[in-house]
Amino acid sequence: MEILRSLGEAQAPPGLEERVVARRAFGPLGVEAPPDLWHRVVLAREGEVEAPPDLWERVAPAVREAAPRARVVLLRSRLLRRALVPVALAASVLLAVGAGLFFLVFGGGGRPAGPELAAQREELRAIYRSKVLVVEVPPEELSPTARSLAGALGAPPGGGSGQ
Amino acid sequence: MRHPKLASLPAWLAVGASLLLALASCLGSGGEGNEAGQESAAAGAPAAGAPTSPSALQPPLVSPPEAFLVQAVRELDLALASGGLERYLEVFSSDPAAGFRLDVTGFATDPQAPFSAPGAGLIGAYQRRQRYLVHYRDAHLRDWPQLLRSYAWEEEAGSYSLAGRDCRLYRARSLHGFGSVELYVDRSNGMVLGWTLQDAQGKAVQALRTTALDWNPSFPGMTWSAPAAGERTYSGRQDDLLLGFRPLEARYAPDGFETTRRLILTPYDPSLDIIYLEILDDGLQVFLTAQMKAPPGGAAGGQQGPQFAARMAVLGGIRVLEGEIRGRHVFVVGSLPEDELLAVFGSMAEPQ
Numbered sequence: 001m002e003i004l005r006s007l008g009e010a011q012a013p014p015g016l017e018e019r020v021v022a023r024r025a026f027g028p029l030g031v032e033a034p035p036d037l038w039h040r041v042v043l044a045r046e047g048e049v050e051a052p053p054d055l056w057e058r059v060a061p062a063v064r065e066a067a068p069r070a071r072v073v074l075l076r077s078r079l080l081r082r083a084l085v086p087v088a089l090a091a092s093v094l095l096a097v098g099a100g101l102f103f104l105v106f107g108g109g110g111r112p113a114g115p116e117l118a119a120q121r122e123e124l125r126a127i128y129r130s131k132v133l134v135v136e137v138p139p140e141e142l143s144p145t146a147r148s149l150a151g152a153l154g155a156p157p158g159g160g161s162g163q
Numbered sequence: 164m165r166h167p168k169l170a171s172l173p174a175w176l177a178v179g180a181s182l183l184l185a186l187a188s189c190l191g192s193g194g195e196g197n198e199a200g201q202e203s204a205a206a207g208a209p210a211a212g213a214p215t216s217p218s219a220l221q222p223p224l225v226s227p228p229e230a231f232l233v234q235a236v237r238e239l240d241l242a243l244a245s246g247g248l249e250r251y252l253e254v255f256s257s258d259p260a261a262g263f264r265l266d267v268t269g270f271a272t273d274p275q276a277p278f279s280a281p282g283a284g285l286i287g288a289y290q291r292r293q294r295y296l297v298h299y300r301d302a303h304l305r306d307w308p309q310l311l312r313s314y315a316w317e318e319e320a321g322s323y324s325l326a327g328r329d330c331r332l333y334r335a336r337s338l339h340g341f342g343s344v345e346l347y348v349d350r351s352n353g354m355v356l357g358w359t360l361q362d363a364q365g366k367a368v369q370a371l372r373t374t375a376l377d378w379n380p381s382f383p384g385m386t387w388s389a390p391a392a393g394e395r396t397y398s399g400r401q402d403d404l405l406l407g408f409r410p411l412e413a414r415y416a417p418d419g420f421e422t423t424r425r426l427i428l429t430p431y432d433p434s435l436d437i438i439y440l441e442i443l444d445d446g447l448q449v450f451l452t453a454q455m456k457a458p459p460g461g462a463a464g465g466q467q468g469p470q471f472a473a474r475m476a477v478l479g480g481i482r483v484l485e486g487e488i489r490g491r492h493v494f495v496v497g498s499l500p501e502d503e504l505l506a507v508f509g510s511m512a513e514p515q
Contacts, residue, residue: 154300157288
């Protein structure tokens, strides 16, 4: 750095000092600054800058040239279109049937079936049933709420003892 | 010349229809307690010749009477636990745009005797219960997936007539041993004109037959049925505060039965307690559990060590269990076998 300063009137290019420092610091490690670093530093220094109004007009031809051309495939042949309708129909029906079968087989409400389940259910029912000490009483000894609930399901209003 | 997009319209329609089919099959296999069910869909648009499936495999498409503008005279038979029979003559009035109403106009205890005029008590009981009788006593096909899972369906050969209408007769046998239900369905419009509920032993517990129909009724000044108590869906914690407890959960439900509604009933009489009500069905048959704050003193049974004491009575084929469990007065009500209802009662536990 002292050597550069000793050149008197000679002006170092702007930013040279930072570049040298960076090279000294990171060069031995094999670290290279990214190629767009300088642009980013400049942009950061300048803050937000409005693009010139004719920028898009200038770059548009280059963008159009570089962009891959989009293509819309149209079935111009009526024959082809007619051939594809049954294919689409068949594919969609297959999809529907497949989805239906899938849910029928795998989505049966999570309820296993068969004698094992029946035995388990019977055991469970017996356990819960054994927890209740029940006394049978005449209907008129039930509470009014109990009789009303039974009535909602069609029990005779008089409790089965006439009107 | 057609627009190019129109040319592919059939394909899109096919795709749309197939996706709907797929969705229907998904719902059909694993749908949870759909309260709107198949029948209510049918009820919205009853079509001529609605029973489209004469095969023995599928439940029929039917519509309940409340889906029609109609006035029907019906006879209801209730078997009593004593072995006797009670008969009721009912008039059912319905205007789908306004509501429905169910009145009792006759009563008899002898199958051969003519109906006599009902007493004031019976008329009042019908007025209070009419809405629930139509919703929960009368046969409804409530949920298509459950109907498929819980019943084997068959159609009886031949032609049957109720109220001068040509009917199909369907029989749904419970796959879980909970009896069977016969349905008389009007062949031309799918309306349910009669039904019989049979218990597991094949004994008819309740039977209803339509005997006369008026398809052009006039209902000037009709007072339609209204709930006998304030009724709304249970909303959880806020309602627990009103109830004074958290409802117990039944850890056991009879095969095929699922909870389809949880309601809070608020009696219009402020001296009566609020009731928590659960409605369970297997697509066709219904049973109820209910809970309210236990009265001090525990008049209706109670907890004795690890066991629950309960009282039970049978009213015209309907079993009622009531007792106290952990400060709640619990009710289990239905026409299911005694052991099933006792198991539901015994499985009541604190919510997890």
